[in-house]
Every structure is written in C-alpha cells, then in structure tokens.
Amino acid sequence: MQSITIRRPDDWHLHLRDGAMLEGVIADTSRTFARAIIMPNLVPPVVTTSDAAAYRERILKALPDGHRFQPLMTLYLTEHTSPDDVEAGAESGLITAVKLYPAGATTNSHGGVRDMEKAMPVLERMAKIGLPLCVHGEVTTPDVDIFDREAVFIDTVLDPLRRRLPELKVTMEHVTTADGIDYIKAAKGNLAGSITTHHLIINRNAILVGGIRPHYYCLPVAKRENHRLALRAAAVSGDPRFFLGTDSAPHVDPLKECACGCAGIYTSINTMSCLAHVFEEEGALDKLEAFASLNGPAWYGFQPNEERITLAKQAEPVVFPAKIETGAGPVTVFDPMFPLRWQVVPRA
Ligand SMILES: NC(=O)N[C@@H](CC(=O)O)C(=O)O
Ligand SMILES: [Zn+2]
Numbered sequence: 001m002q003s004i005t006i007r008r009p010d011d012w013h014l015h016l017r018d019g020a021m022l023e024g025v026i027a028d029t030s031r032t033f034a035r036a037i038i039m040p041n042l043v044p045p046v047v048t049t050s051d052a053a054a055y056r057e058r059i060l061k062a063l064p065d066g067h068r069f070q071p072l073m074t075l076y077l078t079e080h081t082s083p084d085d086v087e088a089g090a091e092s093g094l095i096t097a098v099k100l101y102p103a104g105a106t107t108n109s110h111g112g113v114r115d116m117e118k119a120m121p122v123l124e125r126m127a128k129i130g131l132p133l134c135v136h137g138e139v140t141t142p143d144v145d146i147f148d149r150e151a152v153f154i155d156t157v158l159d160p161l162r163r164r165l166p167e168l169k170v171t172m173e174h175v176t177t178a179d180g181i182d183y184i185k186a187a188k189g190n191l192a193g194s195i196t197t198h199h200l201i202i203n204r205n206a207i208l209v210g211g212i213r214p215h216y217y218c219l220p221v222a223k224r225e226n227h228r229l230a231l232r233a234a235a236v237s238g239d240p241r242f243f244l245g246t247d248s249a250p251h252v253d254p255l256k257e258c259a260c261g262c263a264g265i266y267t268s269i270n271t272m273s274c275l276a277h278v279f280e281e282e283g284a285l286d287k288l289e290a291f292a293s294l295n296g297p298a299w300y301g302f303q304p305n306e307e308r309i310t311l312a313k314q315a316e317p318v319v320f321p322a323k324i325e326t327g328a329g330p331v332t333v334f335d336p337m338f339p340l341r342w343q344v345v346p347r348a
C-alpha cells in the first residue's frame, strides 16, 4: 500500500462559526490539523482583542477530549479599529493577523472597510510591529463583473496599498486567478497567498453546468479552467509563498439551497484526502508537506508541527458522509466529483 508521512498540517484560513455550528464542525478540523487561522466574520464580528479572547475560549471549550488544537485568532478590521488594541493583542500573542473584508464582499462583511484611508492608522501600526494583514481580495463595486473582482482588487486596492506601505506583510487569501498568482510571484517580498482545496478541484462549470449547484458556490467564485490550472501549478511548485487555507465555510443546507444561497464550501472533513489526490495527479506528492505543513508556518513566523500524520492510499474509495449533522442543521460536504482513495490514518 502506498503511503506518505508529513508533518501535521495547519489550516491558514478557516471558518468555525459559533455555538451549535462550532460544536458540530470543530472535530473535522482538530482531528487532522494542529492549528488554524480562525476567521472573525461572526455576527457580530470579532473586532476587539477582548472579543477574540472570548471567542478563543469558546473554541477551546468546544474541542473534543483528547484533541490538541491551537486556534490562531484574527481581528475583523473596521474603520474604527484601534491601533493600540491591535498592538496589545499582537504583543500578548493572542492575535496572529488582522482581516480586511471590503464592505459587502462576502458573508457577514457589511461592517468591513469602505474607505481604506480610515484604516491607514491601524495598517501603519501593523507594518511597524510586523503583524500580517489577511485580505479578502475582491472589489465590491457593482460595475465590476464578479469574475473580475479579484484582478481589479489587485490593481485598484492591493497594489496601491503595498506601494504606500511596503513594510506591511499581506496574505492574499483564497487566491482564485492566474492574475493573483502572477502578482504574488512578481512581488519583491511581504506578500504570500493561501489557496483553498476546492479551487484546486473545481472551475466555474461546477456551479452552472447541468443545473445550478449551490454547494459549489463560494466567494471568491471559482473561475475559468486556466485559472484553476495556475492555482494548481502554484500549489504544487513548493514555492514558499503559497500554502493551504481551506476556507472551509459551513452554512446549513437551507441557507444554501434557496433563492439567494450563501457563499461557502465545507471541506474540513475531506481536505487532506482531496489534496493528496490533487498532488498525486500532478506528480507532486513530495510537495504536499510544503503546501500543507511548512510554508504557512514559515510565513506566519511559527515552527512547523513536530507531530506527523500518515496518508495511506486505499484500494477501495474512501467514503465521506454527503452531509454532516450539526446542532444548527445539516451541512453538505464538498464532493470533489471523483473517488477519493487517500485517507488520513487515524491516530493510535
Ligand atoms: N468563502 C466563502 O464563500 N464564504 C466565507 C467568507 C469568505 O471567506 O469570503 C463565509 O464566511 O461563508
Ligand atoms: Zn473571503
């Protein structure tokens, strides 16, 4: 049987939500991942250091017995965020990054930033203390086509910001375009990108061909095939600027299967199986560890995990549930549309 052993992976972009949903999903991450950057787009969002401390406690309380997992907390950047609060959070080790959501860009982002000028004092402080900014890189102006929003964000928001504050460390999260990959590769430093599992597997046809399929709808929306291929090439390249951020984003099925469905794909439970498949297909299983376990910690200034996990290739397809049941309701699991054979060997 073929198998591969890598350092325990981390997830550098994860939505755990709160309450019954948090309790229903956390084990799917903590079973496999040692750490994750936790997105702050709750309702209401995690905006202050004390909000983040309280949310961290709720996450730790929801952890199943015997699971060791470190939530890395982020703050949701608003036009009123206090630079001193951010600095205090970073100093204490509680805060790993600050998250920029352009207002209206995605789920629960209405309180995000409208006028970048108003966020400059916080961004300047972050540049000074070396705290990374994570960005949802899409413009929200209605005249920009939804498939172009990432590329236009790079030109009109990200590049001007990086020219103005070259010392600021920026993570372009869930990169979905060749434009994003090229922009990161061309940067002289202080820029990296996370890539999701699902964007390595689906292109926009998955959402629209043969009927509208809400469980393949997420933001940034999946793009054309040439973009998917560019993401794959970057992910399997070993280039330290690219790493895994699953963006696993659970919504209960009724909120996805309706006239105006939420954006988000749930991949926590089968991400490593999907990734091993993708990396094997690309002839790059030897680069899986860099993507899932080494590049992320190096970028965020952590040591890689000492513990290892083993993935074993099974003769028969590995079956994941079509849905998980949570106290908040059922959540459909990402279906990669091919049989999965790689399985994380359970801890002894
Ligand atoms: N990715 C998504 O489609 N949805 C995320 C928000 C986000 O990461 O943009 C969510 O919170 O549901
Ligand atoms: Zn996002």
Ligand SMILES: [Zn+2]
Pocket (backbone or CB within 6 Å): 013, 014, 015, 039, 247, 249
């Ligand atoms: Zn996200």
